[in-house]
Amino acid sequence: METPVNESAVLIIGAGTWGFSIALQLARRGFTGIKVLDASSFPSSSAAGNDLNKIAEEANEPSDDDSDEDYFWNKVHQLSMETWKNDPLFKPFYHATGFIMAACGDRAYEHCLKYAKSEQADLIPLKSKEHFRSTMPKGVLTGSFPQWRGFWKDGGAGWVFASGALREMYAEAVKLGVHFMTGSSEGAVQTLLQSSSKDTIIGAQTADGVRHKASLTILATGANSDSLLDFKKQLRPTAWTLAHLPLAAEEIENYRNLPVLYGVDRGFFIEPDAENHQMKICDEHPGYCNFIDVEGELRSVPFARQQIPKDAERRMRRLLKETMPQFEQRDFSFARICWDADTVDRLFLIDWHPELKNLVIAVGGSGHGFMTNPAVGILVADVVENKVEERLKRMMRWRPKTSVHRNWWDTQNRFGADGKVMDFQDVQEWTTIGEGEKGDLCT
Numbered sequence: 001m002e003t004p005v006n007e008s009a010v011l012i013i014g015a016g017t018w019g020f021s022i023a024l025q026l027a028r029r030g031f032t033g034i035k036v037l038d039a040s041s042f043p044s045s046s047a048a049g050n051d052l053n054k055i056a057e058e059a060n061e062p063s064d065d066d067s068d069e070d071y072f073w074n075k076v077h078q079l080s081m082e083t084w085k086n087d088p089l090f091k092p093f094y095h096a097t098g099f100i101m102a103a104c105g106d107r108a109y110e111h112c113l114k115y116a117k118s119e120q121a122d123l124i125p126l127k128s129k130e131h132f133r134s135t136m137p138k139g140v141l142t143g144s145f146p147q148w149r150g151f152w153k154d155g156g157a158g159w160v161f162a163s164g165a166l167r168e169m170y171a172e173a174v175k176l177g178v179h180f181m182t183g184s185s186e187g188a189v190q191t192l193l194q195s196s197s198k199d200t201i202i203g204a205q206t207a208d209g210v211r212h213k214a215s216l217t218i219l220a221t222g223a224n225s226d227s228l229l230d231f232k233k234q235l236r237p238t239a240w241t242l243a244h245l246p247l248a249a250e251e252i253e254n255y256r257n258l259p260v261l262y263g264v265d266r267g268f269f270i271e272p273d274a275e276n277h278q279m280k281i282c283d284e285h286p287g288y289c290n291f292i293d294v295e296g297e298l299r300s301v302p303f304a305r306q307q308i309p310k311d312a313e314r315r316m317r318r319l320l321k322e323t324m325p326q327f328e329q330r331d332f333s334f335a336r337i338c339w340d341a342d343t344v345d346r347l348f349l350i351d352w353h354p355e356l357k358n359l360v361i362a363v364g365g366s367g368h369g370f371m372t373n374p375a376v377g378i379l380v381a382d383v384v385e386n387k388v389e390e391r392l393k394r395m396m397r398w399r400p401k402t403s404v405h406r407n408w409w410d411t412q413n414r415f416g417a418d419g420k421v422m423d424f425q426d427v428q429e430w431t432t433i434g435e436g437e438k439g440d441l442c443t
Protein backbone atom coordinates (compact mmCIF):
# COMPACT_ATOMS: atom_id res chain seq x y z
CA MET A 1 0.00 0.00 0.00
CA GLU A 2 1.27 3.48 -0.83
CA THR A 3 1.94 5.88 2.06
CA PRO A 4 -0.69 8.63 2.11
CA VAL A 5 0.66 12.12 1.44
CA ASN A 6 -0.68 15.34 2.84
CA GLU A 7 0.69 18.71 1.70
CA SER A 8 0.94 22.16 3.30
CA ALA A 9 3.07 25.25 2.89
CA VAL A 10 4.34 25.40 6.47
CA LEU A 11 4.56 22.43 8.82
CA ILE A 12 5.11 23.16 12.52
CA ILE A 13 6.00 20.12 14.61
CA GLY A 14 4.91 20.62 18.23
CA ALA A 15 1.75 22.38 19.43
CA GLY A 16 3.28 23.38 22.74
CA THR A 17 4.19 26.81 24.05
CA TRP A 18 6.42 27.79 21.16
CA GLY A 19 4.48 25.96 18.44
CA PHE A 20 1.36 28.01 19.23
CA SER A 21 3.25 31.27 19.33
CA ILE A 22 4.97 30.53 16.01
CA ALA A 23 1.71 29.44 14.31
CA LEU A 24 -0.09 32.53 15.57
CA GLN A 25 2.64 34.95 14.52
CA LEU A 26 2.99 33.44 11.03
CA ALA A 27 -0.79 33.46 10.56
CA ARG A 28 -0.97 37.07 11.73
CA ARG A 29 1.71 37.98 9.17
CA GLY A 30 -0.43 36.52 6.43
CA PHE A 31 1.16 33.11 5.94
CA THR A 32 -1.38 30.53 4.76
CA GLY A 33 -1.38 26.75 4.54
CA ILE A 34 0.01 26.31 8.07
CA LYS A 35 -0.34 22.89 9.64
CA VAL A 36 0.67 22.00 13.22
CA LEU A 37 1.26 18.44 14.45
CA ASP A 38 1.35 17.34 18.08
CA ALA A 39 1.70 13.91 19.66
CA SER A 40 -0.92 14.72 22.33
CA SER A 41 -4.44 15.93 21.88
CA PHE A 42 -4.83 19.62 22.82
CA PRO A 43 -3.79 20.72 25.39
CA SER A 44 -0.77 18.45 25.38
CA SER A 45 -0.39 16.89 28.84
CA SER A 46 3.38 16.78 28.37
CA ALA A 47 3.86 20.36 27.14
CA ALA A 48 5.89 22.38 29.64
CA GLY A 49 3.57 25.31 29.03
CA ASN A 50 0.39 23.43 29.89
CA ASP A 51 0.52 24.66 33.45
CA LEU A 52 -1.51 26.81 35.83
CA ASN A 53 0.87 29.72 35.71
CA LYS A 54 4.42 30.85 34.97
CA ILE A 55 6.61 33.62 36.31
CA ALA A 56 6.87 36.68 34.05
CA GLU A 57 9.22 39.59 34.49
CA GLU A 58 9.94 42.82 32.67
CA ALA A 59 13.59 43.58 32.02
CA ASN A 60 15.79 46.59 31.38
CA GLU A 61 15.58 48.55 28.14
CA PRO A 62 17.97 47.00 25.60
CA SER A 63 20.93 49.24 24.91
CA ASP A 64 23.84 49.23 22.45
CA ASP A 65 26.17 49.17 25.46
CA ASP A 66 24.75 45.87 26.75
CA SER A 67 26.84 42.72 26.46
CA ASP A 68 25.50 40.53 23.63
CA GLU A 69 23.85 38.24 26.16
CA ASP A 70 22.22 41.06 28.13
CA TYR A 71 21.09 42.64 24.89
CA PHE A 72 19.49 39.37 23.80
CA TRP A 73 17.55 38.94 27.05
CA ASN A 74 16.54 42.59 27.32
CA LYS A 75 15.27 42.53 23.76
CA VAL A 76 13.43 39.20 24.18
CA HIS A 77 11.77 40.41 27.39
CA GLN A 78 10.89 43.74 25.82
CA LEU A 79 9.19 42.08 22.83
CA SER A 80 7.39 39.64 25.13
CA MET A 81 6.24 42.08 27.77
CA GLU A 82 4.97 44.56 25.18
CA THR A 83 2.76 41.71 23.98
CA TRP A 84 1.64 40.60 27.46
CA LYS A 85 0.78 44.19 28.37
CA ASN A 86 -0.78 45.47 25.15
CA ASP A 87 -1.95 42.69 22.83
CA PRO A 88 -5.68 42.13 23.52
CA LEU A 89 -5.22 38.36 23.22
CA PHE A 90 -2.41 38.14 25.79
CA LYS A 91 -3.28 41.04 28.09
CA PRO A 92 -5.92 39.32 30.28
CA PHE A 93 -3.39 36.68 31.31
CA TYR A 94 -0.62 38.87 32.73
CA HIS A 95 -0.84 39.71 36.45
CA ALA A 96 1.79 42.23 37.52
CA THR A 97 1.59 41.34 41.19
CA GLY A 98 5.32 41.69 41.86
CA PHE A 99 8.19 39.30 42.40
CA ILE A 100 10.36 38.37 45.37
CA MET A 101 13.76 36.85 44.74
CA ALA A 102 15.38 35.40 47.81
CA ALA A 103 17.82 32.77 49.00
CA CYS A 104 18.98 30.92 52.10
CA GLY A 105 22.49 29.72 51.21
CA ASP A 106 25.37 32.16 50.69
CA ARG A 107 26.12 31.22 47.07
CA ALA A 108 22.47 31.43 46.14
CA TYR A 109 22.23 34.80 47.88
CA GLU A 110 25.19 36.07 45.85
CA HIS A 111 23.08 35.23 42.80
CA CYS A 112 20.28 37.41 44.23
CA LEU A 113 22.72 40.24 44.87
CA LYS A 114 23.88 40.07 41.26
CA TYR A 115 20.25 40.17 40.13
CA ALA A 116 19.54 43.19 42.33
CA LYS A 117 22.61 45.01 41.01
CA SER A 118 21.59 44.44 37.39
CA GLU A 119 18.04 45.70 37.91
CA GLN A 120 17.12 49.25 36.92
CA ALA A 121 13.90 49.02 38.95
CA ASP A 122 13.96 49.97 42.65
CA LEU A 123 14.03 46.82 44.75
CA ILE A 124 13.11 46.60 48.41
CA PRO A 125 15.62 44.57 50.48
CA LEU A 126 14.11 41.84 52.68
CA LYS A 127 16.24 40.81 55.65
CA SER A 128 13.92 39.48 58.34
CA LYS A 129 10.76 37.44 58.69
CA GLU A 130 8.85 40.67 59.37
CA HIS A 131 10.09 42.09 56.05
CA PHE A 132 8.98 39.00 54.17
CA ARG A 133 5.60 38.89 55.92
CA SER A 134 4.94 42.51 55.02
CA THR A 135 4.95 41.69 51.29
CA MET A 136 1.61 39.86 51.45
CA PRO A 137 -1.69 40.28 53.32
CA LYS A 138 -1.57 39.46 57.04
CA GLY A 139 -1.86 35.73 57.71
CA VAL A 140 -0.41 34.53 54.39
CA LEU A 141 3.31 34.37 55.18
CA THR A 142 3.32 33.09 58.75
CA GLY A 143 6.63 31.22 58.53
CA SER A 144 9.84 32.06 60.34
CA PHE A 145 11.91 32.42 57.12
CA PRO A 146 15.11 30.97 58.63
CA GLN A 147 18.18 32.40 56.80
CA TRP A 148 16.02 33.90 54.06
CA ARG A 149 17.30 37.14 52.51
CA GLY A 150 16.23 38.79 49.30
CA PHE A 151 14.62 41.56 47.30
CA TRP A 152 11.07 42.56 46.45
CA LYS A 153 10.21 44.00 43.07
CA ASP A 154 6.82 45.55 43.68
CA GLY A 155 5.53 45.72 40.08
CA GLY A 156 6.99 45.12 36.63
CA ALA A 157 6.76 41.40 37.25
CA GLY A 158 4.36 38.71 38.36
CA TRP A 159 2.82 35.73 36.63
CA VAL A 160 0.85 34.70 33.57
CA PHE A 161 -2.10 32.30 33.45
CA ALA A 162 -0.28 29.82 31.24
CA SER A 163 -2.88 27.27 30.14
CA GLY A 164 -5.44 30.07 29.62
CA ALA A 165 -3.05 31.88 27.27
CA LEU A 166 -2.34 28.66 25.34
CA ARG A 167 -6.08 28.06 24.90
CA GLU A 168 -6.57 31.57 23.47
CA MET A 169 -3.55 31.28 21.17
CA TYR A 170 -4.92 27.99 19.88
CA ALA A 171 -8.42 29.43 19.31
CA GLU A 172 -7.04 32.50 17.53
CA ALA A 173 -4.74 30.41 15.33
CA VAL A 174 -7.68 28.18 14.33
CA LYS A 175 -9.70 31.30 13.53
CA LEU A 176 -6.87 32.50 11.28
CA GLY A 177 -6.94 29.23 9.36
CA VAL A 178 -4.16 27.20 11.04
CA HIS A 179 -4.88 23.48 10.82
CA PHE A 180 -4.02 21.31 13.85
CA MET A 181 -3.61 17.53 13.76
CA THR A 182 -3.05 16.05 17.20
CA GLY A 183 -2.90 12.70 19.00
CA SER A 184 -0.63 9.70 19.31
CA SER A 185 -1.45 8.45 15.83
CA GLU A 186 -2.12 11.32 13.42
CA GLY A 187 -0.10 13.97 15.27
CA ALA A 188 2.96 12.11 16.60
CA VAL A 189 5.93 12.69 14.35
CA GLN A 190 8.21 9.71 14.06
CA THR A 191 10.67 11.02 11.56
CA LEU A 192 11.57 14.05 9.46
CA LEU A 193 11.36 13.43 5.71
CA GLN A 194 14.42 14.15 3.60
CA SER A 195 14.67 14.76 -0.13
CA SER A 196 16.37 12.05 -2.18
CA SER A 197 19.49 14.24 -2.24
CA LYS A 198 19.39 14.21 1.61
CA ASP A 199 20.09 17.93 1.82
CA THR A 200 16.51 19.19 2.26
CA ILE A 201 13.73 18.51 4.77
CA ILE A 202 10.48 18.03 2.90
CA GLY A 203 8.15 17.41 5.86
CA ALA A 204 7.55 14.73 8.46
CA GLN A 205 5.94 11.33 8.85
CA THR A 206 3.48 10.65 11.64
CA ALA A 207 2.76 7.42 13.54
CA ASP A 208 -0.21 6.62 11.30
CA GLY A 209 2.16 6.45 8.34
CA VAL A 210 1.03 9.70 6.71
CA ARG A 211 3.77 11.75 5.00
CA HIS A 212 3.12 15.43 5.66
CA LYS A 213 4.98 17.30 2.95
CA ALA A 214 5.75 21.02 3.25
CA SER A 215 7.91 23.70 1.69
CA LEU A 216 9.01 24.81 5.16
CA THR A 217 9.25 22.67 8.31
CA ILE A 218 9.65 24.18 11.78
CA LEU A 219 10.74 21.89 14.61
CA ALA A 220 9.38 23.00 18.01
CA THR A 221 8.99 19.84 20.05
CA GLY A 222 10.57 21.17 23.26
CA ALA A 223 12.45 18.66 25.39
CA ASN A 224 11.64 15.88 22.94
CA SER A 225 13.30 17.53 19.95
CA ASP A 226 16.53 15.59 20.42
CA SER A 227 14.73 12.39 19.38
CA LEU A 228 13.87 13.80 15.93
CA LEU A 229 17.15 15.43 14.92
CA ASP A 230 20.82 15.19 15.82
CA PHE A 231 21.38 18.35 17.85
CA LYS A 232 25.03 17.48 18.49
CA LYS A 233 24.54 17.67 22.26
CA GLN A 234 23.20 21.24 22.10
CA LEU A 235 20.07 20.15 24.00
CA ARG A 236 19.80 18.54 27.40
CA PRO A 237 16.27 17.47 28.34
CA THR A 238 15.96 18.46 32.00
CA ALA A 239 12.90 18.10 34.26
CA TRP A 240 11.53 20.00 37.21
CA THR A 241 8.81 19.09 39.66
CA LEU A 242 5.52 20.78 40.46
CA ALA A 243 2.46 20.19 42.63
CA HIS A 244 -0.87 21.87 43.27
CA LEU A 245 -2.03 22.77 46.76
CA PRO A 246 -5.83 23.11 46.93
CA LEU A 247 -7.39 25.95 48.94
CA ALA A 248 -11.01 26.03 50.08
CA ALA A 249 -13.25 28.72 48.51
CA GLU A 250 -13.54 30.49 51.87
CA GLU A 251 -9.75 30.61 52.25
CA ILE A 252 -8.78 32.27 49.00
CA GLU A 253 -9.91 35.84 49.72
CA ASN A 254 -6.60 36.51 51.47
CA TYR A 255 -4.53 34.82 48.77
CA ARG A 256 -5.22 37.10 45.80
CA ASN A 257 -2.81 39.42 43.98
CA LEU A 258 0.21 37.98 45.74
CA PRO A 259 3.73 38.61 44.50
CA VAL A 260 5.50 35.47 43.33
CA LEU A 261 7.78 34.25 46.12
CA TYR A 262 10.84 32.69 44.50
CA GLY A 263 13.56 31.19 46.70
CA VAL A 264 16.39 30.34 44.32
CA ASP A 265 17.59 27.48 46.51
CA ARG A 266 14.20 26.52 48.01
CA GLY A 267 11.42 26.83 45.44
CA PHE A 268 8.50 29.06 44.66
CA PHE A 269 4.75 29.38 44.72
CA ILE A 270 2.19 31.40 42.79
CA GLU A 271 -1.22 32.47 44.09
CA PRO A 272 -4.23 30.12 43.63
CA ASP A 273 -5.91 30.08 40.23
CA ALA A 274 -9.34 31.68 39.93
CA GLU A 275 -11.11 28.55 38.67
CA ASN A 276 -10.06 25.75 41.03
CA HIS A 277 -8.28 27.64 43.82
CA GLN A 278 -5.06 25.69 43.48
CA MET A 279 -1.69 27.13 44.34
CA LYS A 280 1.25 25.94 42.24
CA ILE A 281 4.32 24.94 44.21
CA CYS A 282 7.73 24.05 42.77
CA ASP A 283 10.84 23.04 44.64
CA GLU A 284 13.97 24.53 43.12
CA HIS A 285 17.05 22.56 42.09
CA PRO A 286 19.45 22.18 39.16
CA GLY A 287 17.02 19.70 37.56
CA TYR A 288 16.53 15.99 36.99
CA CYS A 289 17.78 14.17 33.90
CA ASN A 290 16.99 10.64 32.83
CA PHE A 291 20.37 9.34 31.78
CA ILE A 292 20.31 6.34 29.50
CA ASP A 293 22.87 4.77 27.20
CA VAL A 294 21.71 5.58 23.67
CA GLU A 295 23.87 3.86 21.06
CA GLY A 296 26.94 4.06 23.27
CA GLU A 297 26.40 7.66 24.40
CA LEU A 298 24.91 8.96 27.64
CA ARG A 299 21.74 10.90 26.91
CA SER A 300 18.87 12.33 29.00
CA VAL A 301 15.66 10.86 27.58
CA PRO A 302 12.35 12.49 28.64
CA PHE A 303 9.27 10.60 29.77
CA ALA A 304 5.92 11.83 31.06
CA ARG A 305 4.80 11.11 34.61
CA GLN A 306 2.07 12.55 36.82
CA GLN A 307 4.05 11.86 39.96
CA ILE A 308 7.08 13.48 41.58
CA PRO A 309 10.00 11.97 43.46
CA LYS A 310 9.34 11.75 47.22
CA ASP A 311 12.41 13.97 47.77
CA ALA A 312 10.80 16.72 45.68
CA GLU A 313 7.69 16.54 47.87
CA ARG A 314 9.88 16.80 50.99
CA ARG A 315 11.55 19.91 49.57
CA MET A 316 8.16 21.47 48.77
CA ARG A 317 6.97 20.78 52.31
CA ARG A 318 10.12 22.41 53.69
CA LEU A 319 9.37 25.47 51.53
CA LEU A 320 5.84 25.54 52.99
CA LYS A 321 7.12 25.07 56.54
CA GLU A 322 9.48 28.03 56.20
CA THR A 323 7.00 30.35 54.48
CA MET A 324 3.38 29.19 55.01
CA PRO A 325 3.42 26.48 57.71
CA GLN A 326 -0.39 26.53 57.77
CA PHE A 327 -0.18 24.38 54.60
CA GLU A 328 2.79 22.19 55.45
CA GLN A 329 0.69 19.06 56.01
CA ARG A 330 -2.02 19.67 53.41
CA ASP A 331 -2.40 17.00 50.70
CA PHE A 332 -1.50 18.02 47.17
CA SER A 333 -4.20 17.61 44.51
CA PHE A 334 -1.87 17.14 41.51
CA ALA A 335 1.79 16.62 40.77
CA ARG A 336 3.92 16.00 37.73
CA ILE A 337 7.37 16.21 36.29
CA CYS A 338 7.79 18.85 33.60
CA TRP A 339 10.54 18.83 30.96
CA ASP A 340 12.34 21.60 29.16
CA ALA A 341 15.38 21.60 26.85
CA ASP A 342 18.53 23.28 28.18
CA THR A 343 21.10 24.68 25.78
CA VAL A 344 24.67 24.99 27.11
CA ASP A 345 24.38 28.75 27.66
CA ARG A 346 20.61 28.73 28.27
CA LEU A 347 20.11 31.01 25.27
CA PHE A 348 17.45 29.93 22.76
CA LEU A 349 18.29 27.99 19.61
CA ILE A 350 16.27 29.54 16.79
CA ASP A 351 17.85 29.26 13.35
CA TRP A 352 17.81 27.69 9.92
CA HIS A 353 19.49 24.30 10.04
CA PRO A 354 22.94 24.86 8.50
CA GLU A 355 22.94 21.65 6.42
CA LEU A 356 19.30 20.71 5.90
CA LYS A 357 17.45 23.16 3.71
CA ASN A 358 13.87 24.28 4.48
CA LEU A 359 14.18 23.39 8.17
CA VAL A 360 13.95 25.96 10.98
CA ILE A 361 14.73 24.94 14.56
CA ALA A 362 12.96 26.59 17.51
CA VAL A 363 14.07 24.91 20.73
CA GLY A 364 15.94 25.43 23.99
CA GLY A 365 13.46 27.11 26.37
CA SER A 366 16.07 26.51 29.12
CA GLY A 367 13.65 27.30 31.94
CA HIS A 368 12.45 30.68 30.70
CA GLY A 369 10.55 29.93 27.52
CA PHE A 370 7.02 30.63 28.65
CA MET A 371 7.02 34.31 29.54
CA THR A 372 9.13 34.88 26.45
CA ASN A 373 6.92 32.90 24.05
CA PRO A 374 5.50 36.01 22.31
CA ALA A 375 9.07 36.99 21.38
CA VAL A 376 9.78 33.46 20.17
CA GLY A 377 6.90 33.66 17.67
CA ILE A 378 8.20 37.02 16.41
CA LEU A 379 11.82 35.83 16.20
CA VAL A 380 10.94 32.62 14.35
CA ALA A 381 8.83 34.55 11.86
CA ASP A 382 11.75 36.99 11.42
CA VAL A 383 14.11 34.07 10.81
CA VAL A 384 11.70 32.64 8.23
CA GLU A 385 11.50 36.03 6.52
CA ASN A 386 15.28 36.45 6.83
CA LYS A 387 14.99 39.77 8.62
CA VAL A 388 16.18 38.97 12.12
CA GLU A 389 18.46 41.53 13.77
CA GLU A 390 22.14 40.52 13.39
CA ARG A 391 22.95 40.68 17.11
CA LEU A 392 20.01 38.45 18.05
CA LYS A 393 20.75 36.09 15.18
CA ARG A 394 24.25 35.52 16.55
CA MET A 395 23.02 34.71 20.04
CA MET A 396 20.43 32.13 18.98
CA ARG A 397 22.35 30.54 16.14
CA TRP A 398 22.98 26.81 15.60
CA ARG A 399 26.18 26.49 17.68
CA PRO A 400 27.44 22.88 18.11
CA LYS A 401 30.91 24.14 19.02
CA THR A 402 29.52 25.14 22.43
CA SER A 403 28.58 21.54 23.22
CA VAL A 404 31.50 19.48 21.94
CA HIS A 405 32.72 18.84 25.51
CA ARG A 406 29.35 19.25 27.14
CA ASN A 407 29.23 18.39 30.82
CA TRP A 408 25.76 16.88 31.28
CA TRP A 409 26.05 17.48 35.05
CA ASP A 410 26.55 21.22 34.76
CA THR A 411 24.16 23.00 37.16
CA GLN A 412 23.90 25.98 34.76
CA ASN A 413 23.67 28.59 37.51
CA ARG A 414 20.85 26.88 39.37
CA PHE A 415 20.67 26.20 43.09
CA GLY A 416 18.72 24.11 45.60
CA ALA A 417 18.48 20.46 46.73
CA ASP A 418 22.08 19.16 47.02
CA GLY A 419 23.26 21.64 44.39
CA LYS A 420 23.62 18.85 41.81
CA VAL A 421 21.81 17.68 38.70
CA MET A 422 19.85 14.59 39.74
CA ASP A 423 19.16 11.41 37.76
CA PHE A 424 15.68 9.83 37.65
CA GLN A 425 17.44 6.47 37.39
CA ASP A 426 18.40 6.94 41.08
CA VAL A 427 14.89 7.79 42.29
CA GLN A 428 13.52 5.03 44.51
CA GLU A 429 10.33 6.56 45.87
CA TRP A 430 7.60 8.49 44.04
CA THR A 431 4.76 10.47 45.53
CA THR A 432 1.36 9.41 44.32
CA ILE A 433 -1.46 11.93 44.24
CA GLY A 434 -4.97 10.48 44.08
CA GLU A 435 -4.84 7.52 41.75
CA GLY A 436 -1.40 8.56 40.49
CA GLU A 437 -0.49 7.85 36.92
CA LYS A 438 2.64 6.50 35.44
CA GLY A 439 3.11 8.09 32.07
CA ASP A 440 4.61 6.96 28.83
CA LEU A 441 7.79 8.04 27.21
CA CYS A 442 7.26 11.37 25.44
CA THR A 443 8.19 9.69 22.22
Ligand SMILES: Cc1cc2nc3c(=O)[nH]c(=O)nc-3n(C[C@H](O)[C@H](O)[C@H](O)COP(=O)(O)OP(=O)(O)OC[C@H]3O[C@@H](n4cnc5c(N)ncnc54)[C@H](O)[C@@H]3O)c2cc1C
Pocket residue numbers: 013014015016017018019037038039040044045046047048049050053054055056187188189190220221222223224225239240241242282338339340362363364365366367368369370371372442443
Ligand atom coordinates in the same frame (compact mmCIF):
# COMPACT_ATOMS: atom_id res chain seq x y z
C1 LIG B 1 8.42 23.13 36.12
C2 LIG B 1 8.70 24.20 35.13
C3 LIG B 1 8.47 25.54 35.47
C4 LIG B 1 8.70 26.55 34.54
N1 LIG B 1 8.47 27.82 34.92
C5 LIG B 1 8.64 28.82 34.03
C6 LIG B 1 8.33 30.16 34.40
O1 LIG B 1 7.93 30.41 35.54
N2 LIG B 1 8.47 31.13 33.44
C7 LIG B 1 8.91 30.83 32.17
O2 LIG B 1 9.01 31.74 31.34
N3 LIG B 1 9.22 29.57 31.80
C8 LIG B 1 9.10 28.57 32.69
N4 LIG B 1 9.39 27.29 32.34
C9 LIG B 1 9.94 27.03 31.00
C10 LIG B 1 8.87 26.98 29.92
O3 LIG B 1 7.72 26.29 30.37
C11 LIG B 1 9.45 26.31 28.67
O4 LIG B 1 10.69 26.92 28.34
C12 LIG B 1 8.52 26.39 27.48
O5 LIG B 1 7.21 26.01 27.84
C13 LIG B 1 9.06 25.51 26.36
O6 LIG B 1 8.15 25.53 25.27
P1 LIG B 1 8.28 24.48 24.07
O7 LIG B 1 7.24 24.82 23.10
O8 LIG B 1 9.71 24.41 23.64
O9 LIG B 1 7.97 23.06 24.75
P2 LIG B 1 6.56 22.46 25.21
O10 LIG B 1 5.65 23.51 25.73
O11 LIG B 1 6.91 21.34 26.13
O12 LIG B 1 5.93 21.90 23.87
C14 LIG B 1 6.49 20.81 23.17
C15 LIG B 1 5.35 20.15 22.39
O13 LIG B 1 5.90 19.19 21.49
C16 LIG B 1 5.04 18.06 21.46
N5 LIG B 1 5.80 16.92 20.96
C17 LIG B 1 6.84 16.28 21.55
N6 LIG B 1 7.28 15.28 20.76
C18 LIG B 1 6.51 15.29 19.64
C19 LIG B 1 6.49 14.51 18.47
N7 LIG B 1 7.34 13.50 18.25
N8 LIG B 1 5.54 14.78 17.52
C20 LIG B 1 4.66 15.81 17.68
N9 LIG B 1 4.64 16.58 18.82
C21 LIG B 1 5.56 16.32 19.77
C22 LIG B 1 4.57 17.92 22.91
O14 LIG B 1 3.37 17.16 23.02
C23 LIG B 1 4.37 19.39 23.30
O15 LIG B 1 3.05 19.82 23.05
C24 LIG B 1 9.19 26.25 33.25
C25 LIG B 1 9.44 24.91 32.89
C26 LIG B 1 9.19 23.90 33.81
C27 LIG B 1 9.49 22.49 33.39
